Amino acid sequence: xxxxxxxxxxxxxxxxxxxxxxxxxxxxxxxxxxxxxxxxxxxxxxxxxxxxxxxxxxxxxxxxxxxxxxxxxxxxxxxxxxxxxxxxxxxxxxxxxxxxxxxxxxxxxxxxxxxxxxxx
Amino acid sequence: xxxxxxxxxxxxxxxxxxxxxxxxxxxxxxxxxxxxxxxxxxxxxxxxxxxxxxxxxxxxxxxxxxxxxxxxxxxxxxxxxxxxxxxxxxxxxxxxxxxxxxxxxxxxxxxxxxxxxxxxxxxxxxxxxxxxxxxxxxxxxxxxxxxxxxxxxxxxxxxxxxxxxxxxxxxxxxxxxxxxxxxxxxxxxxxxxxxxxxxxxxxxxxxxxxxxxxxxxxxxxxxxxxxxxxxxxxxxxxxxxxxxxxxxxxxxxxxxxxxxxxxxxxxxxxxxxxxxxxxxxxxxxxxxxxxxxxxxxxxxxxxxxxxxxxxxxxxxxxxxxxxxxxxxxxxxxxxxxxxxxxxxxxxxxxxxxxxxxxxxxxxxxxxxxxxxxxxxxxxxxxxxxxxxxxxxxxxxxxxxxxxxxxxxxxxxxxxxxxxxxxxxxxxxxxxxxxxxxxxxxxxxxxxxxxxxxxxxxxxxxxxxxxxxxxxxxxxxxxxxxxxxxxxxxxxxxxxxxxxxxxxxxxxxxxxxxxxxxxxxxxxxxxxxxxxxxxxxxxxxxxxxxxxxxxxxxxxxxxxxxxxxxxxxxxxxxxxxxxxxxxxxxxxxxxxxxxxxxxxxxxxxxxxxxxxxxxxxxxxxxxxxxxxxxxxxxxxxxxxxxxxxxxxxxxxxxxxxxxxxxxxxxxxxxxxxxxxxxxxxxxxxxxxxxxxxxxxxxxxxxxxxxxxxxxxxxxxxxxxxxxxxxxxxxxxxxxxxxxxxxxxxxxxxxxxxxxxxxxxxxxxxxx
Numbered sequence: 001x002x003x004x005x006x007x008x009x010x011x012x013x014x015x016x017x018x019x020x021x022x023x024x025x026x027x028x029x030x031x032x033x034x035x036x037x038x039x040x041x042x043x044x045x046x047x048x049x050x051x052x053x054x055x056x057x058x059x060x061x062x063x064x065x066x067x068x069x070x071x072x073x074x075x076x077x078x079x080x081x082x083x084x085x086x087x088x089x090x091x092x093x094x095x096x097x098x099x100x101x102x103x104x105x106x107x108x109x110x111x112x113x114x115x116x117x118x119x120x
Numbered sequence: 121x122x123x124x125x126x127x128x129x130x131x132x133x134x135x136x137x138x139x140x141x142x143x144x145x146x147x148x149x150x151x152x153x154x155x156x157x158x159x160x161x162x163x164x165x166x167x168x169x170x171x172x173x174x175x176x177x178x179x180x181x182x183x184x185x186x187x188x189x190x191x192x193x194x195x196x197x198x199x200x201x202x203x204x205x206x207x208x209x210x211x212x213x214x215x216x217x218x219x220x221x222x223x224x225x226x227x228x229x230x231x232x233x234x235x236x237x238x239x240x241x242x243x244x245x246x247x248x249x250x251x252x253x254x255x256x257x258x259x260x261x262x263x264x265x266x267x268x269x270x271x272x273x274x275x276x277x278x279x280x281x282x283x284x285x286x287x288x289x290x291x292x293x294x295x296x297x298x299x300x301x302x303x304x305x306x307x308x309x310x311x312x313x314x315x316x317x318x319x320x321x322x323x324x325x326x327x328x329x330x331x332x333x334x335x336x337x338x339x340x341x342x343x344x345x346x347x348x349x350x351x352x353x354x355x356x357x358x359x360x361x362x363x364x365x366x367x368x369x370x371x372x373x374x375x376x377x378x379x380x381x382x383x384x385x386x387x388x389x390x391x392x393x394x395x396x397x398x399x400x401x402x403x404x405x406x407x408x409x410x411x412x413x414x415x416x417x418x419x420x421x422x423x424x425x426x427x428x429x430x431x432x433x434x435x436x437x438x439x440x441x442x443x444x445x446x447x448x449x450x451x452x453x454x455x456x457x458x459x460x461x462x463x464x465x466x467x468x469x470x471x472x473x474x475x476x477x478x479x480x481x482x483x484x485x486x487x488x489x490x491x492x493x494x495x496x497x498x499x500x501x502x503x504x505x506x507x508x509x510x511x512x513x514x515x516x517x518x519x520x521x522x523x524x525x526x527x528x529x530x531x532x533x534x535x536x537x538x539x540x541x542x543x544x545x546x547x548x549x550x551x552x553x554x555x556x557x558x559x560x561x562x563x564x565x566x567x568x569x570x571x572x573x574x575x576x577x578x579x580x581x582x583x584x585x586x587x588x589x590x591x592x593x594x595x596x597x598x599x600x601x602x603x604x605x606x607x608x609x610x611x612x613x614x615x616x617x618x619x620x621x622x623x624x625x626x627x628x629x630x631x632x633x634x635x636x637x638x639x640x641x642x643x644x645x646x647x648x649x650x651x652x653x654x655x656x657x658x659x660x661x662x663x664x665x666x667x668x669x670x671x672x673x674x675x676x677x678x679x680x681x682x683x684x685x686x687x688x689x690x691x692x693x694x695x696x697x698x699x700x701x702x703x704x705x706x707x708x709x710x711x712x713x714x715x716x717x718x719x720x721x722x723x724x725x726x727x728x729x730x731x732x733x734x735x736x737x738x739x740x741x742x743x744x745x746x747x748x749x750x751x752x753x754x755x756x757x758x759x760x761x762x763x764x765x766x767x768x769x770x771x772x773x774x775x776x777x778x779x780x781x782x783x784x785x786x787x788x789x790x791x792x793x794x795x796x797x798x799x800x801x802x803x804x805x806x807x808x809x810x811x812x813x814x815x816x817x818x819x820x821x822x823x824x825x826x827x828x829x830x831x832x833x834x835x836x837x838x839x840x841x842x843x844x845x846x847x848x849x850x851x852x853x854x855x856x857x858x859x860x861x862x863x864x865x866x867x868x869x870x871x872x873x874x875x876x877x878x879x880x881x882x883x884x885x886x
Binding site: 004005006012015016017020021025026027030031032033036037039040043044047048049050051052053054055056058059060061062063065067070071073074077078079102105106108109112113116118 | 229345623
């Protein structure tokens with residue numbers, strides 16, 4: 001198995017107190033890496049939980065977005081926040097930026113929200 | 121009020137008034153009412169199970185056609201079901217499904233496979249068939265993680281950081297593997313997270329930390345590495361209530377992914393009663409609505425569920441079979457291959473018996489987490505509201521684990537260790553706050569936090585300092601790295617290493633799998649690494665010898681040697697051997713001595729260890745004090761007493777009879793070191809006697825004196841009114857039997873068959 005790395009690319013083995021003392025550790029060095037999430041998705045699949053696998057793969061995509069954007073998308077998905085068109089646009093944008101699973105989730109929300117009166 | 125006026129006033133009879141006054145009658149009990157959703161497991165309005173699949177797409181589920189799916193149906197239908205086993209699962213008769221669920225011969229994996237194809241209505245119907253013992257059996261098998269565990273609430277009314285740190289260390293030392301905190305004042309949240317993180321690190325390695333606040337802030341704390349899991353992401357069983365909660369299945373699914381994207385373990389929260397309380401149950405049973413929640417949790421891809429009532433536990437408990445429903449919720453999560461964090465986190469009754477009855481089956485069966493928050497702090501400090509078990513109950517819980525020989529996740533901690541860890545945690549927390557410029561705490565404050573049983577012991581504190589510390593953490597972007605560096609620079613390198621090691625370990629992502637916890641060596645225990653393999657007796661989880669010893673060795677346990685040492689502290693230089701029992705005037709100084717001649721002489725016979733290893737009776741009186749009372753009673757009635765130790769028996773009847781036979785009057789008093797006493801007469805059989813004090817712990821000095829006086833009256837040929845044994849309603853046997861057994865062992869050790877009796881000095885007894 002290859003060594004686990006943080007999102008920053010730093011190998012986990014380099015997360016030492018010495019490195020902290022030298023001021024070399026930042027928040028990016030504590031963030032989980034999408035490859036790790038992908039590996040865990042594979043394990044979840046092997047253990048009869050394809051839904052957990054899908055969640056972890058969506059999460060792998062979301063590692064590419066900043067905290068504020070993640071929270072903003074969450075807010076957009078809450079009831080009555082966005083029109084179907086806005087949701088569809090968000091889905092398209094996510095798809096275009098290489099987050100197809102998140103895009104599919106948002107696109108599906110757009111469709112169901114419109115039918116169930118959950119959109120703005 | 122007289123009986124007659126009670127009756128005239130229409131008041132119930134005394135027996136009923138007495139029953140009315142019991143604590144259980146403070147609880148509310150509801151008439152079952154499906155229209156309000158006040159029904160546990162079977163509402164006439166629950167849909168029948170159904171599933172229609174066309175071209176790989178669910179077109180009808182539980183009686184609802186696709187075009188009328190609400191958002192919950194739609195999410196489950198699209199993501200939650202394994203359509204490849206759906207037909208098999210749905211056509212399996214409910215009873216057959218239930219039998220397979222219970223049978224140890226059907227492996228967990230087979231139930232997981234079938235459940236994946238079962239609709240919410242189907243699983244609800246199956247679970248409603250299980251009797252309580254069958255629920256236990258099924259839970260033992262279906263729990264995802266082999267090793268059970270437990271979660272603690274750590275909060276206080278003041279959000280006091282030093283107390284939070286000390287209490288987190290305490291909780292970690294007791295064995296809790298997750299700590300959940302929350303705040304009475306929202307703005308304090310970042311401070312609570314830091315205090316619990318630091319404190320837990322003092323107590324044990326690898327404890328997961330959660331700060332339960334609104335989603336955005338909770339996620340932010342997680343992103344900074346200050347917390348490591350989340351569970352208060354609520355799901356509801358009806359669309360209306362879900363929407364009232366300002367979420368949809370899609371927003372929650374996205375949030376689930378958001379947590380995972382920041383490497384945080386996360387479970388959702390649901391449970392009976394929430395929809396009823398919001399008047400949105402749509403006439404469905406609690407179990408059916410929860411079945412929708414659990415199906416949705418699985419569909420969203422969360423790793424686990426906190427359910428079993430939670431805030432609505434007392435709603436379920438108010439209706440018939442409500443406790444079965446709560447336990448069924450947990451089992452349902454397990455069937456869907458999810459972690460179960462099994463409720464028990466809300467005080468569901470004023471009755472100690474009812475709340476124990478609610479929790480015990482889950483502890484016996486074993487769950488991933490027995491409690492989704494055992495209140496490790498006192499009830500009044502629990503900012504989630506009192507849990508079903510709290511700091512008041514930790515010793516009870518430890519005893520229950522030991523009684524049943526089960527692993528409830530907790531262990532005994534010595535008083536010294538608790539003191540040391542609390543001090544270390546509070547000092548570390550103070551150092552971090554000071555180093556990061558968050559707040560300064562006085563020595564007095566620290567000492568109070570170390571010693572406190574709860575926040576009321578802190579006195580006046582500066583709560584504004586907490587708010588500003590929390591603000592500084594948030595605005596200053598303080599992360600776990602800053603906390604680690606602060607610990608390191610203030611001399612707490614070991615704690616810094618611990619937190620850093622766990623932070624690094626989380627990056628491997630193994631703890632994102634179902635039912636994952638870290639053990640104290642930072643190994644992940646989960647569905648993947650520690651799968652439950654229960655298949656009947658002799659299989660599945662069993663505490664190892666070391667863990668079993670930990671469960672068994674509660675701090676109250678006493679052995680014979682403990683008692684010997686305790687008795688020795690009461691030893692005094694009295695009761696020396698005055699000679700063989702026959703050295704009185706005119707008698708031969710020889711073993712097996714002749715009886716005394718004085719018709720007013722009463723002999724007090726004592727047991728073999730008296731004056732040697734046994735010095736204090738169960739009543740708390742010392743043996744010399746008791747003897748002094750007996751002698752005084754004899755003298756009050758004009759008799760004299762001798763004290764003779766019998767060395768060949770521990771039997772009180774034989775001692776009393778032998779004493780009587782030595783006495784000039786023919787009347788003897790027998791006294792065992794534990795305080796049991798009787799009056800005997802030389803012509804009676806050993807097991808007969810004239811008066812007996814059998815309840816040694818409750819005998820008072822006055823009663824011993826009276827026994828002496830009565831013995832004297834017998835000696836003079838009178839017929840005294842026998843004294844009454846002092847009975848009371850306490851669990852005397854529970855309290856003293858262990859000590860009795862040890863005391864008798866001390867007595868037995870001095871028995872020498874055929875050894876002669878010895879007269880003891882009366883010095884100091886008058």
